[in-house]
């Protein structure tokens with residue numbers, strides 16, 4: 001499927017809302033060209049596969065070389081299957097590479113991946129891409145598994161002020177909640193859209209509702225967005241409407 005079609009599936013038919021050349025969606029074209037390539041895939045043994053929330057899994061394998069937080073890898077279940085792209089979720093000082101994925105029930109890879117066992121082989125590429133945090137203060141805005149590159153950055157070491165806004169549908173989807181609370185304290189904003197929230201520290205609503213509720217957004221901060229295209233496009237529009245300059249916004253879309 002062409003990239004534009006894939007995005008239109010999620011943002012609707014309004015082409016004016018597609019990412020534009022002025023909107024710096026980081027690594028966008030690069031990711032697209034690599035999406036289905038089998039080049040450089042090598043077999044690795046799964047060292048851990050764990051369901052950490054309904055239909056959301058962590059899968060790990062031994063790390064053979066360095067990587068930078070914000071990089072991705074391609075994974076295939078067999079050498080003949082089309083690979084899919086995943087953000088690395090683990091820190092770059094850990095012995096393993098870990099990826100966080102959610103199962104698309106009718107997807108080609110993720111249902112199969114979720115049924116595999118430790119010791120079985122998957123096929124992975126070397127890490128690539130550059131969705132790296134290169135300045136502070138920074139806002140990390142993610143929905144669902146879009147948390148992965150930010151969690152990897154946090155685990156690898158951050159050097160400035162970070163605010164994380166994580167949006168999910170249900171309370172049991174706040175993966176790594178304890179670790180994030182410990183690391184970020186009040187700068188960890190949890191937005192829950194569907195469950196009735198038990199009160200603070202949760203925000204009732206979507207990440208866009210949270211951002212909309214703020215009287216002002218710092219114009220000099222950097223804003224990194226990661227998740228489904230509909231969220232990325234909506235948040236991009238909102239940030240711009242609130243006066244954040246284009247060049248302060250970076251995004252990675254999970255399409």
Ligand SMILES: Cc1cc2nc3c(=O)[nH]c(=O)nc-3n(C[C@H](O)[C@H](O)[C@H](O)COP(=O)(O)OP(=O)(O)OC[C@H]3O[C@@H](n4cnc5c(N)ncnc54)[C@H](O)[C@@H]3O)c2cc1C
Nearest residue numbers: 084085086087100101102106107108109110145148254255
């Ligand atoms: C840069 C990048 C980073 C990513 N990182 C992550 C990550 O960290 N974690 C994560 O969970 N995901 C991530 N993704 C998404 C991931 O690459 C896969 O797309 C996702 O896991 C689904 O793979 P799948 O093979 O199971 O599903 P697919 O087979 O790709 O299907 C996905 C959905 O699209 C539908 N679909 C497929 N083909 C068509 C068609 N022709 N017409 C209409 N509908 C169709 C399917 O029914 C299904 O609902 C990332 C994507 C990108 C581009």
